[in-house]
Each structure stands twice: as C-alpha cells, then as structure tokens.
Amino acid sequence: MRPFSSVPSLLGGPEGPESFASFVDRLSAHQLVPVPITTLLSRAGVIAHDRHDLLPAGYGLDLMPEQRASFAHACRLDSGELGAMLLRSLDGTAVNLSGLDVTDPNSVRVVGHREWAGFAGSSCCPACLADTRGWRLRWKLWTSFACLTHGTLLVDVCPRCERRTGGYRAERSNAPRFATHVPRPGFCANSLPVGVNLRGRGARPCGEDLRQVPTLDLSGAPRLLDAQRAVNGVIAMRVARVAGQAVSSLTYLGHLRSLMALALHAAQPGDPGEVPDPIARAFSQSCEDRDDRRASEAGVRGTALHPYKGAPNDTRLVAAILPWAVELLASPDQEGVTEGLRPLVERSKGIRGSAVRGAARDFHLRGPLEVALDQALAPRALFHRTMGHMAPAGTGSYRTFETRHVPHLIWQEDFERDFRPLLEGSNIGDTAARVAISVALVRLTGKHTVPASIGLLGLEGHSLGASLNPLVMHLGKTGGKDAFQAALHALATRLEGPGPHRDYRAAQEALRDFVALDVETWERCRMAAGMKPNKSAGLRRNTAAWVWATVLSSDPYFSPALSADPGKQEALREVYRRFEREQLSRLREVLGEVVRGMEMG
Ligand SMILES: [Zn+2]
Ligand SMILES: [Zn+2]
Known part of the structure; x- marks a missing residue:
C-alpha cells in the first residue's frame, strides 16, 4: 500500500x-x-x-x-x-x-x-x-x-x-x-x-x-467563556480543584454531569445566574416544558423525566448551567459548595418531598456534592446566632425599631458605603443584595421567617431571591461576616434612634394606584427636559415606575406601574429597561423634583 x-x-x-x-x-x-x-x-x-x-x-x-x-x-x-x-x-x-x-x-x-x-x-x-x-x-x-x-x-x-x-x-x-x-x-x-x-x-x-449557520456571539458574556476555558483547562491538565481538593479531570466532569442533571431536574429561570437573553430564554422554555410534563405525569408511576440519563444535546442549556456548576465547584471549601447547592436542594425538596435524599443516588452525587446534600438537609445554623440579636454584633435581645421604617431596598447610600465593598467579587446583583439586607434587618426585630419578613416589607407576591444564602456564602469566603453584622446592627441602632423615620408602608399604600404619571405633570417634565410632545402611555408608565421606586427606596420592577398585570410583567420590564437606557438620563433631573415634591407632601 x-x-x-x-x-x-x-x-x-x-x-x-x-x-x-x-x-x-x-x-x-x-x-x-x-x-x-x-x-x-x-x-x-x-x-x-x-x-x-x-x-x-x-x-x-x-x-x-x-x-x-x-x-x-x-x-x-x-x-x-x-x-x-x-x-x-x-x-x-x-x-x-x-x-x-x-x-x-x-x-x-x-x-x-x-x-x-x-x-x-x-x-x-x-x-x-x-x-x-x-x-x-x-x-x-x-x-x-x-x-x-x-x-x-x-x-x-x-x-x-x-x-x-x-x-x-x-x-x-x-x-x-x-x-x-x-x-x-x-x-x-x-x-x-x-x-x-x-x-x-x-x-x-x-x-x-x-x-x-448563524450563531450567538458570546464576546459580551465573559462569564460563559471563562467557564468554557476552565473546563477545557481541566481536561488538558487532567486535574481540577474542587472545594480546595485536587481531583482527576474525570471526577470533575462527573461532578459537572451530576450538577447539570440536577439543574435540569429542579432549577428555575435565574437560578444558575446571569446569561445572555437567548440562552436565558432557552433555559426558561426548558424549565416550562419540564414542569408541564411533570404536572401531566403527576401520580403516574415511572416518570419519563430522567435528566441524568440523556446528555443535554443543546448547547444553550449547557451554556445556561455549566458556568454555575463550574463556579460552584471552584468554591474554596465545603461550606461554599454546600451554600451553592442549597437553593437547588430546596427546589428539589419542593418536587420530591422527603425523597430528596434519593437525589444522591439518582444524580450520582459524590464526594463534596454528596456532603453538600447532607449538609443542606441538616438543620440550619440559626439566623439569630449568625446575624441576628444573638450574633456578636447583636444586643442580646430583639431590636425594637419598627419594620415599617425599613424600605424594600436598603438605602442606597448605606449600601454603597458599608455593604458594597463587602460584596466585591460576588455575582450577587444590587437589587438582590439590597432586598436581602432589608430582609435581614427586619429579622432582627423578632422571630420572623424569610417569607414573613418579605411580607412585613410589603413585598409579598413578588418573586425575588431575598435569600441571604448567597450573601452569607460570599462573606464566608472573604471573611467579611463580622463587618457585615456590624453594619447591619448599626442600621438597627440608627432606626432605634429618635429619627425622624419614614413610614415606607404608609407611603407604599398611598401610591398603590400610581401606575402612570398624570398628564399635567408629564407635560411639565417633558418640556423642562426639552423633549418633543409624546402621547405614548409608555413614558408616563415608566416615569411613574422610576418615581415610585425612588420615593420608596425600591426597585422599579416592584412598582404597580410594572407589576400590576402579571401577564404583561416581562414585556413591561423589557420596555422599561429600554427607557432606562435611552431616555432616563434626560429626565432624571426633572423627575427628581417630582420625587422631592411627593416626599414633602
Ligand atoms: Zn442538515
Ligand atoms: Zn470557532
């Protein structure tokens, strides 16, 4: 030959x-x-x-x-x-x-x-x-x-x-x-x-x-490219570090498969972190399809849903989940892995009930992932000891300020000064962090669960990640827990002081029907900002959302203007984001006057 x-x-x-x-x-x-x-x-x-x-x-x-x-x-x-x-x-x-x-x-x-x-x-x-x-x-x-x-x-x-x-x-x-x-x-x-x-x-x-064939440009999504680079690197080097321990690349990829399957089984949109829109949409769709199938199979023995068995032949789903899995495994210690997995374990508990322990077998959880499941199912360290009144920075008894003086989002100024520096390097969004801090503050005043505290904040009905877990996990890694506690309790002490303190629940109640800026105010703002006449209801709605959030120290997404109709919520948010990008800067100053006027009244 x-x-x-x-x-x-x-x-x-x-x-x-x-x-x-x-x-x-x-x-x-x-x-x-x-x-x-x-x-x-x-x-x-x-x-x-x-x-x-x-x-x-x-x-x-x-x-x-x-x-x-x-x-x-x-x-x-x-x-x-x-x-x-x-x-x-x-x-x-x-x-x-x-x-x-x-x-x-x-x-x-x-x-x-x-x-x-x-x-x-x-x-x-x-x-x-x-x-x-x-x-x-x-x-x-x-x-x-x-x-x-x-x-x-x-x-x-x-x-x-x-x-x-x-x-x-x-x-x-x-x-x-x-x-x-x-x-x-x-x-x-x-x-x-x-x-x-x-x-x-x-x-x-x-x-x-x-x-x-057209495909999605990921150059604006470094988080995804970093994850791919990390996985390629592990395969090339044949070793990885998981929770601070060296493991073989094959073990590492086994963990990734377990996490991928577990996420396909239980995660909901948003759980695996920020990804570009088309990927987020594909993931939402897959969650929806799965939940529909699960609902239609309820009570039927031998479900067809076995996410561990079939490889996910959809790069969008892998792109949605793998970065989360890579970041979770990169946690420096077991505590990080446990806190990273905890939200998914909670989701799985909601689906499987007490059979959640079987997840270790069904998803082949090994080593630190198996430990994480055990720890996530063990009784929690109690909030009152880690952060609350019994924590080192606490006073030993429940704080006495009134929760109606706590806004949805902890005040911007305090957040920037005392909390943001502690969150550096985490991927927790500002709104999520500020809500979580407000929830933690409310919990200093009594034996309130997280859902009860969300209710006391006037945020019931909004689906939000008010969990303190990602925050606590990050602080555990960086050693910022003490500074965080101290800042939280300093806010409590200030609220116990003479004031004046605003009553945010009363203000929220007064603005319950504030879904659009009235025509007269809008005309005044428009002219002051030098904008052409515009009859669009969208601008009056979006300016109302911004004013509402500024007056209440809240997020525009929670406003009646954007959330009154749950069916339209996503579309309205999309329009609002465009408003924020393209029009808000011109209007900010005049809207600031509207805010001051409302605060006086
Ligand atoms: Zn073909
Ligand atoms: Zn290429």
Whole structure:
C-alpha cells in the first residue's frame, strides 16, 4: 500500500485536535479525484474492501492497532498525531470508555448509553468550519458549548435537516450516514427529514452549508467563556480543584454531569445566574416544558423525566448551567459548595418531598456534592446566632425599631458605603443584595421567617431571591461576616434612634394606584427636559415606575406601574429597561423634583 500523495495539514491550536471522521472527510476531498469514505478507508488499509458494511465499529472512537498502523502509514502521521484524533485519546480524562471494544458493536452501544460521551454527533463552530472545514474532536463532548477562538456559541442542530449536527448512525455503531458518497467538508452530512428524502440508493445528504449557520456571539458574556476555558483547562491538565481538593479531570466532569442533571431536574429561570437573553430564554422554555410534563405525569408511576440519563444535546442549556456548576465547584471549601447547592436542594425538596435524599443516588452525587446534600438537609445554623440579636454584633435581645421604617431596598447610600465593598467579587446583583439586607434587618426585630419578613416589607407576591444564602456564602469566603453584622446592627441602632423615620408602608399604600404619571405633570417634565410632545402611555408608565421606586427606596420592577398585570410583567420590564437606557438620563433631573415634591407632601 502506497501512502497518499497529498494529505491535508493537521489542525491544532486552542480548539484542539481534529476528529478522525473529519480528517477522513478532508483527506478524501483533498485527493486529486475525491473519493467516497469507504474507498478511502480501503485504500488506507482500514477496511479490507470498499464496502460500507465493513466500516469499523465505533467509527471515530477507536481503531484496532493494525488499522492505526496502516492509516498512519498511508497518511504519514505518527501514532500520536493519529491517536489524538480518536475519542479514545480522551479516555480517562474527559470520557470513560472502559468496556469499549471496537471489535464488539454491542459494547459501543452499551458505553454510548452509559456515558455522556457524545458518540453519535457533534456540535460545531461555523466560523471554524469556514476557516478550516475541520471538526474538532472536543466538539463531541457535552461540556463544549463555546468556541474560544471565535467567542461564539457552538451550533448543535442543523437548520435544514433539524437533526443534531455531525450525526452518525448510533444504531450502526456510529457509521457515517453517506459513507459511499464523496464527503463535502463544511456541509451537513445528515440525512434529510423523513418524507423529504428518498430512501436507499436515492438518498442524499442534507448538504446545508454549516459554515453559514448563524450563531450567538458570546464576546459580551465573559462569564460563559471563562467557564468554557476552565473546563477545557481541566481536561488538558487532567486535574481540577474542587472545594480546595485536587481531583482527576474525570471526577470533575462527573461532578459537572451530576450538577447539570440536577439543574435540569429542579432549577428555575435565574437560578444558575446571569446569561445572555437567548440562552436565558432557552433555559426558561426548558424549565416550562419540564414542569408541564411533570404536572401531566403527576401520580403516574415511572416518570419519563430522567435528566441524568440523556446528555443535554443543546448547547444553550449547557451554556445556561455549566458556568454555575463550574463556579460552584471552584468554591474554596465545603461550606461554599454546600451554600451553592442549597437553593437547588430546596427546589428539589419542593418536587420530591422527603425523597430528596434519593437525589444522591439518582444524580450520582459524590464526594463534596454528596456532603453538600447532607449538609443542606441538616438543620440550619440559626439566623439569630449568625446575624441576628444573638450574633456578636447583636444586643442580646430583639431590636425594637419598627419594620415599617425599613424600605424594600436598603438605602442606597448605606449600601454603597458599608455593604458594597463587602460584596466585591460576588455575582450577587444590587437589587438582590439590597432586598436581602432589608430582609435581614427586619429579622432582627423578632422571630420572623424569610417569607414573613418579605411580607412585613410589603413585598409579598413578588418573586425575588431575598435569600441571604448567597450573601452569607460570599462573606464566608472573604471573611467579611463580622463587618457585615456590624453594619447591619448599626442600621438597627440608627432606626432605634429618635429619627425622624419614614413610614415606607404608609407611603407604599398611598401610591398603590400610581401606575402612570398624570398628564399635567408629564407635560411639565417633558418640556423642562426639552423633549418633543409624546402621547405614548409608555413614558408616563415608566416615569411613574422610576418615581415610585425612588420615593420608596425600591426597585422599579416592584412598582404597580410594572407589576400590576402579571401577564404583561416581562414585556413591561423589557420596555422599561429600554427607557432606562435611552431616555432616563434626560429626565432624571426633572423627575427628581417630582420625587422631592411627593416626599414633602
Ligand atoms: Zn470557532
Ligand atoms: Zn442538515
């Protein structure tokens, strides 16, 4: 057997080695007269004859030693270069292929079911395909959702055939679908949807130009790119740190799989942290679908929902959840892991009730994750000892100020001066932090639960993360707990002082129907701001939301203007955000006068 006279150059760089199947496709297209995959593999000595039924089992996963030797010889590759293109090269670091034997198609099926190893398909980066036409091996891994070279979300579904990209025939040991056709690198080689395509010999590949498929730019989402970089780094280094301890990359990826499945089982929109809108929407949709299915299956034995079993073949869902999982595992100690997991354990408790302990088994929680579940289910350290009146900064008895003097959001000035510096480096939003501080303040006055305290603040009915847990977790890491307690109790002492103190509940009640600025006031503001006449109800509504929030030291989202109709809430918030970006700065000064007028009255 003679080596090929022309071999495409190997791909390297930060996106890692090319996959074997992709290299074969490019090799074929590289020949003076391009040939089908089977012809090429028989010329390379991988199969004895040019017949598709002879294709090796587990195509692209592994090869027999003699197949490796003849392919490497035919392509003038060294054994390391060839090995790096086969999924076997990641065995023990990113995937667990134990039990996989390419002479036994059944073993390919069994391991494929057991692992989230991405046997029969691959995501792809259209820009990378445009650059090189090569598919990277790493794109097969479920943990790959972003291309770091192009800063984009990987594509996982072909828009034309609507199948997972890079699809191989799982039922035929991963054989390529059109092995007797000349491959066209960069174009979709899936079959067309049933009904569109002819069967048998007449069948044609989908042929979509995957290099042109639009995808999401993640360059403005460093949190997501950092997470992808962290995972790639762990796989490259073969070790990771979890809760301060070194673990193998395979153990780390096992934890990621557990967290991913647990989040798909129980998380709600917003739980895994900030992500770009299209990703947040995809995640919300998936939560909604899951909850619908769960509701329709209620009481039926043997639910179809087993998120641990099927790999999440949707890069948007991985992009939504993986950063949270990576950040959680990066906690420096067990306490951090426990506090990070606690909200999800609470969610799961709401779904599974007392069976929540079974989550350890169902989601294969191991090591620090198993400990975290145990700790999250153990009785809590009591608030009154950690932060409340029995804490070191406390007075030993409940504080005596009145809760109606506490605003929804702790005062901006106090927040900026005493609390914000303690939150540096956390990803807790300002509103969440300020509400949590107000809730904590209310809890200093008596034996109030968190929901009861939210009620005392006049915030019942608003879904908000008023939990102090993320905050306490962050303070635990940074050692800021004492300073936080001291600042909280200083506010309590001030509220116990002579005042005057505003009655925020009475003010909120007085503004109960304040859903729009009245026409006269709006006209005055508009003219003072030098804006053209505008009859839009939106401006009067949005200015009312801002004025309301400023008067009450609250968040515009909680205002009657934006929250009176729950069905429209999301749309109104969207419009409000635009108002804040584009119009508020011109109006801020005159609206400030409206606020002062209302505070006087
Ligand atoms: Zn790319
Ligand atoms: Zn396609």
